[in-house]
Amino acid sequence: MKEKEKILSYQDEDKIRIDLYLTKENIYPSRSQIKNLILQGKIRVNHNIIKPSYSLKKEDEINLYSPEEKELKLDAEAISLDIIYEDEYLIVVNKPAGMMVHPTGKVCSGTLVNALLYHCKDSLSGINGVIRPGIVHRLDKDTSGLMVVAKNDLAHLDLSNQIKNRQVTKKYIALVHGNIKNNSGIINAPIGRSVKHRNKMAVIEVNSREAITQFKVLRKFLNYTLLEVVIHTGRTHQIRVHLAFIGYPVVGDQVYGSRKQELTIKRQALHSHILGFIHPFTKKYMEFQAPLPNDMQELIATLEEIKK
Numbered sequence: 081m082k083e084k085e086k087i088l089s090y091q092d093e094d095k096i097r098i099d100l101y102l103t104k105e106n107i108y109p110s111r112s113q114i115k116n117l118i119l120q121g122k123i124r125v126n127h128n129i130i131k132p133s134y135s136l137k138k139e140d141e142i143n144l145y146s147p148e149e150k151e152l153k154l155d156a157e158a159i160s161l162d163i164i165y166e167d168e169y170l171i172v173v174n175k176p177a178g179m180m181v182h183p184t185g186k187v188c189s190g191t192l193v194n195a196l197l198y199h200c201k202d203s204l205s206g207i208n209g210v211i212r213p214g215i216v217h218r219l220d221k222d223t224s225g226l227m228v229v230a231k232n233d234l235a236h237l238d239l240s241n242q243i244k245n246r247q248v249t250k251k252y253i254a255l256v257h258g259n260i261k262n263n264s265g266i267i268n269a270p271i272g273r274s275v276k277h278r279n280k281m282a283v284i285e286v287n288s289r290e291a292i293t294q295f296k297v298l299r300k301f302l303n304y305t306l307l308e309v310v311i312h313t314g315r316t317h318q319i320r321v322h323l324a325f326i327g328y329p330v331v332g333d334q335v336y337g338s339r340k341q342e343l344t345i346k347r348q349a350l351h352s353h354i355l356g357f358i359h360p361f362t363k364k365y366m367e368f369q370a371p372l373p374n375d376m377q378e379l380i381a382t383l384e385e386i387k388k
Contacts, residue, residue: 088142095135098125098142104287107144110278122146154183154211159195164368169235169361170228171200171214174370177224177347182212196229204229205236216240217248217314222332225252225352226370230360238360243314249356252309252319253298253372255349255379256328257337260297260305267293267322271315280335281317283325291315293322301383304331304343308353319350331379343383349376 090101098118099111108114115132117123124130124143136142162174175181175192182193196204196214204214214229216239230236242248272288274280283291292312299306305328309319320336323329329337333348356367372380 084146086144086146088144090136090140090142091138093138095137098123098130098134098136099132101136154197155189155194156197157189157194158198159190161195161199164226164370165366168203169231169359170239171196171231172226172228172355172368175219175224175227177222177373177375180221181218181227182215192227200231203231205231205233217243219352220317220348222347223350223352224373226355226368227352228355228357235360239357242357246312247358249354249367250311250352251354252311253351253353253376254307254309254319254323255331255376256305256307256323257331258303258305258328259300260307260328264296265294267295267326269322269325271318271321281315281321283321289313289315291318291322293319301387304383306380320348343379345375345379347375349379351376
């Protein structure tokens with residue numbers, strides 16, 4: 081099978097084991113996987129076979145080999161979209177819970193990308209390839225709310241830079257277990273892949289990245305709290321991980337919270353409520369708001385009744 085090669089250049093002055101470097105840079109999820117790939121000759125340095133214990137030095141060229149991916153043909157599907165705003169440069173949508181943003185693994189239909197391909201035809205940014213056309217940022221499958229999608233490459237690059245430079249406003253509404261004592265707070269704790277459970281993220285000091293989450297209490301119920309949450313970084317599962325870390329997991333979160341839920345909701349009670357950014361071409365700040373979906377409104381109404 082034909083292989084494709086990806087080349088990384090190591091430019092640091094300090095030496096570091098190649099397996100540590102590749103996990104730190106999130107190139108591969110585990111050192112054991114890296115070891116196996118090195119032994120198979122799929123990871124080399126300066127095109128030479130190496131040992132798993134090899135230490136990188138400045139100017140080393142890391143050669144990563146992987147099978148050439150088969151071109152995946154995605155179908156445009158007539159899936160209804162809740163469009164909040166659209167122009168020739170971008171589109172803002174209110175994603176429902178239960179919808180994946182883009183195809184992954186065996187799932188190649190029913191995603192937001194399939195719906196966008198039908199709605200936008202050929203006018204989507206191609207920077208993220210055929211699997212994620214126009215996708216600038218993501219929401220978890222079971223998180224609802226606002227997303228911005230780029231219709232051309234210039235808009236994509238501009239919006240990506242705004243996210244990188246923390247210029248994009250992202251506010252969420254979350255219902256959590258427990259009564260938070262303080263009316264506001266900031267969680268500043270690094271997030272990386274869990275050592276024990278590789279399919280989960282965790283607050284961890286090694287092989288992690290800075291993560292900052294700010295929250296404000298909107299309402300308190302019996303054993304529950306409604307929060308407005310602002311994220312200043314965009315780590316995978318950031319809100320869910322951080323709130324669980326401080327002892328107040330999101331209601332309905334089967335991964336980071338309790339599997340036994342007293343309230344009836346089929347997903348985590350987390351909604352991307354407000355999204356704001358500078359328009360890539362007009363350079364004017366735009367802010368959009370999406371109301372809470374029915375399942376979260378019903379939860380809150382139930383808690384209001386109990387409170388009475």
